[in-house]
Amino acid sequence: VSFKNGLAISYEKLGSTHSNLGNLPQALNLFEQYNQLSKELHEAYPANVSFKNGLAISYEKLGDTHSTLGNLPKALAFFEQETQLFEELHEAYPSNVSFKNGLAISYYKLGELHEQQGDLKKAFEYFKQDLHMTELTYQSSPSHAQFKEYLKMSYQNMGDISSKMGKTALAESYYQQAQALE
Numbered sequence: 001v002s003f004k005n006g007l008a009i010s011y012e013k014l015g016s017t018h019s020n021l022g023n024l025p026q027a028l029n030l031f032e033q034y035n036q037l038s039k040e041l042h043e044a045y046p047a048n049v050s051f052k053n054g055l056a057i058s059y060e061k062l063g064d065t066h067s068t069l070g071n072l073p074k075a076l077a078f079f080e081q082e083t084q085l086f087e088e089l090h091e092a093y094p095s096n097v098s099f100k101n102g103l104a105i106s107y108y109k110l111g112e113l114h115e116q117q118g119d120l121k122k123a124f125e126y127f128k129q130d131l132h133m134t135e136l137t138y139q140s141s142p143s144h145a146q147f148k149e150y151l152k153m154s155y156q157n158m159g160d161i162s163s164k165m166g167k168t169a170l171a172e173s174y175y176q177q178a179q180a181l182e
Contacts, residue, residue, distance in 0.1 A: 002039070008037035008054065015061060016090035024069055031061040049089065058153065063109060071111060079109045090133075097140045104133035104150070111157070120165050127157045152181040 014028030035058040063078035083106040089099040111126030112124040134154040138147045153180035162171035 008034050029064045029148055031065055056082050064137045076113050082106050098134055100137040100143050104130050104137055127161050130154055131158055152178045
């Protein structure tokens with residue numbers, strides 16, 4: 001089990017390296033192998049929180065890569081699977097800051113994808129869920145500078161999407177909340 005997990009982590013690190021180098025087809029291949037091993041580990045040990053988290057991350061990597069390649073329907077499917085796992089992890093461990101943050105990022109990615117596809121109403125709902133989880137994450141660890149920055153970005157995203165939907169007053173309110181965090 002530990003060798004399989006080590007191999008999965010190696011595929012993830014290699015995939016991330018190839019992705020950073022711009023070699024997306026190779027990155028995708030490595031992330032698919034990472035996902036396959038993560039699925040096997042999670043199926044064999046469903047109570048293992050680390051394996052479930054690893055599977056969620058593998059879906060995120062596949063979603064990010066497909067999104068970058070322009071394959072939005074596949075990216076959406078992977079982000080939905082990632083979100084489901086992070087929802088389960090957050091529900092089981094509500095005080096775990098990492099799971100809160102992972103869920104916030106999942107909601108953000110779904111919002112971003114729906115916005116790219118022109119579905120502003122769905123994007124708004126996902127960005128709203130992102131904001132809620134980001135607020136919880138920040139409240140859990142207010143001295144963490146990155147969480148404060150994420151919260152500011154979440155308010156800005158809500159302002160942007162509200163503005164695109166013609167909700168000017170709401171957009172202004174979100175922008176003011178973002179500005180208050182500076």
